[in-house]
Amino acid sequence: MKIDANLNGAILVVKLEGEIDMSSSGQVWDAVAPYVDGKKPKAKACVYELSKVTYMDSSGIATLVRTWQTIKKSGGKMRIAAPSPSVKDVFELAHVNEIFEIFPTIEAAVAGL
Amino acid sequence: MAEKEIKNERLMVLLEVGRRLASNMDLDSLLELIIEQATHVMDADRSSLFLVDKTTSELWSKIAQGASEIRFPIGKGIAGYVAQTGEIINIPDAYADPRFNPAVDKQTGYHTKTILCVPLKKTDGETVGVIQVLNKKGTKKVVFTNDDEEILLALAGQAAVAITNAIYHREVLAKQKMERDLQIAKSVQESFLPQELPTRKGFQFEAYYNAAQEVGGDFYDFIPLSEDQLGIVMGDVSGKGVPAALFMARLMSDFRFISLTESEPKDILTKVNDLLSKRSQRGMFVTLVFVILDTLKRRITFSSAGHLPPLLMHENGRSHLLELESGIPLGIAEGREFSQDSVPLEGGDSILLYTDGLMEARNAKEEQFGIQKILEAMAKKSKSNAHIMTKYLLDVVNNFVGDTPQHDDLTFVLFKADKSKPTSKKDKTASRRPGFGKSQSIGISVPSDPKFLSLIRKNVDSILGDLNFVEADRRKIVLAVDEATSNVIKYSYKGDLTKRIDFMIEMAGGNILFKIRDYGETPDVEKIKPREIKDLRPGGLGTHFLREVMDDVQYDTSLGVGTLLTLTKKLPNRENKS
Numbered sequence: 001m002k003i004d005a006n007l008n009g010a011i012l013v014v015k016l017e018g019e020i021d022m023s024s025s026g027q028v029w030d031a032v033a034p035y036v037d038g039k040k041p042k043a044k045a046c047v048y049e050l051s052k053v054t055y056m057d058s059s060g061i062a063t064l065v066r067t068w069q070t071i072k073k074s075g076g077k078m079r080i081a082a083p084s085p086s087v088k089d090v091f092e093l094a095h096v097n098e099i100f101e102i103f104p105t106i107e108a109a110v111a112g113l
Numbered sequence: 114m115a116e117k118e119i120k121n122e123r124l125m126v127l128l129e130v131g132r133r134l135a136s137n138m139d140l141d142s143l144l145e146l147i148i149e150q151a152t153h154v155m156d157a158d159r160s161s162l163f164l165v166d167k168t169t170s171e172l173w174s175k176i177a178q179g180a181s182e183i184r185f186p187i188g189k190g191i192a193g194y195v196a197q198t199g200e201i202i203n204i205p206d207a208y209a210d211p212r213f214n215p216a217v218d219k220q221t222g223y224h225t226k227t228i229l230c231v232p233l234k235k236t237d238g239e240t241v242g243v244i245q246v247l248n249k250k251g252t253k254k255v256v257f258t259n260d261d262e263e264i265l266l267a268l269a270g271q272a273a274v275a276i277t278n279a280i281y282h283r284e285v286l287a288k289q290k291m292e293r294d295l296q297i298a299k300s301v302q303e304s305f306l307p308q309e310l311p312t313r314k315g316f317q318f319e320a321y322y323n324a325a326q327e328v329g330g331d332f333y334d335f336i337p338l339s340e341d342q343l344g345i346v347m348g349d350v351s352g353k354g355v356p357a358a359l360f361m362a363r364l365m366s367d368f369r370f371i372s373l374t375e376s377e378p379k380d381i382l383t384k385v386n387d388l389l390s391k392r393s394q395r396g397m398f399v400t401l402v403f404v405i406l407d408t409l410k411r412r413i414t415f416s417s418a419g420h421l422p423p424l425l426m427h428e429n430g431r432s433h434l435l436e437l438e439s440g441i442p443l444g445i446a447e448g449r450e451f452s453q454d455s456v457p458l459e460g461g462d463s464i465l466l467y468t469d470g471l472m473e474a475r476n477a478k479e480e481q482f483g484i485q486k487i488l489e490a491m492a493k494k495s496k497s498n499a500h501i502m503t504k505y506l507l508d509v510v511n512n513f514v515g516d517t518p519q520h521d522d523l524t525f526v527l528f529k530a531d532k533s534k535p536t537s538k539k540d541k542t543a544s545r546r547p548g549f550g551k552s553q554s555i556g557i558s559v560p561s562d563p564k565f566l567s568l569i570r571k572n573v574d575s576i577l578g579d580l581n582f583v584e585a586d587r588r589k590i591v592l593a594v595d596e597a598t599s600n601v602i603k604y605s606y607k608g609d610l611t612k613r614i615d616f617m618i619e620m621a622g623g624n625i626l627f628k629i630r631d632y633g634e635t636p637d638v639e640k641i642k643p644r645e646i647k648d649l650r651p652g653g654l655g656t657h658f659l660r661e662v663m664d665d666v667q668y669d670t671s672l673g674v675g676t677l678l679t680l681t682k683k684l685p686n687r688e689n690k691s
Contacts, residue, residue: 022599023563057595058654
């Protein structure tokens, strides 16, 4: 798995690549937490770009939900951009497509933040 | 204040220091504390402490003047002289004293004036180190007094005891850690070796494994490939302890998975080698021999990666070492080819697979058991059954070795063809590859480590592909198996990565069954139900996925230990096949 987390202004863009399972999802939170957790988080919004995620399980979902809940507390937003077919499947199974804001491209997700 | 009172006060301080030293079991912070207190009590500018290294006859210090480790021979310089003789040295004017070496001052820019150096002596008189205090403080020309000598000597005595205790404590901790590691390695290794011998018509199987004290890397495995074919692995992982045991455990699952998709020993070795080399852990590698025994055709096909040759023993006592062009050990370099050979077996023939622990078993005279004695022992019982042959070989080895402690694992596998060939009523069309042939099941085992999840997914996916599941279904089934396995790691084994998970994939009644067996804590079945989807904790979510994806989910906790989880999914309709 590859994680690329970049802060552009107050928007944290997290590009994930590869397989996110029990052995790797902890690293995603470790990369994201410094920007979204704490009293004065640096990021007001977080966009996950998931077009190159080949596999995601419930621990990956849990990490996204944790980001979403954490950033919501400080009044921020989390968005999902370009989920791969595998990600879409697991979103549907977990019904998180009903709570996450999902956009077809990273540009669309960042627009208006 | 009268001089006596001053001295009394310093003795009180000393008592307090003694108490603090005695309660500190961490060597590094203890040394710092001693230096700090000596400087303070002696009213000096700075101090250094050197410990004796008995193995090299050196003095060493980690924290003298904050420098990194310093080492010099006992006998050299003032500290070295004190360590050697146990005498006290009190120098009122360093630069006027020939024993003083000004080189250190030149290097550090410090100006040494007065030096008091005393040995750290234990109560039994052994010198464990030296403490040196520099530059007594004061406005006029001040020197270290006789009282100073006495007090520093008293402090040094307390320090010596405290240091000895701390070093002992550190050794005990290190030993405990080693013993724990050893325990882990043993449990990993033992849980991965086959629990029972295979039963095949027309053949007898025996295996022996006895780990040396240190836990080596020997292993063997029997991999059922089909009704007629059995894979047999015998290998030796380089290195010892926990890393070797984990490496071995992973290697064994690699073999099981790869022998699902490859049918020739040489190709299986090539693939396993590529996997290991890519993973390349701490320069670990493995020598092994892989044999496919065809019990119907009575033939073995085998390939070797730098391992000792199998031994073929005929019933009449004649024998051959089955030498073949051996490849390099697995895990060193990618993209290697391996050769293989095939040998027919007659009734009464036996094959012995072994590791160097058998060849190199030593007696008190340091003589090795050697291949000749193995051949003699085997020949002597060549007409007996596999069990008696094994027992006799073991007796001969044990007699040879006597009371000499075992220095390496002792491992071997022996199988023997019965005299009479079994008559087969077998359906000849059954194939051994996915889709499953006749017996319709595949068994594999992996350690309870999330690192193996991706391996499981890949192989489950490839089996599903062979069974014509459409991609979206494949993804979901793979997800469900992954979630079930993650839950075993998290809940049954509480995150312990060294346990074992067995998988059995079966085809029955138009269904594919994934059976996942663990040997951990038994969950309360009543509580295993999907949580409300609003409750997004991962454990419950994973269970929700299982129920959503699979047609049936059953937990069996009546097995005495652990749980057998069976996930059932209908096979795709034939019309779906393209």
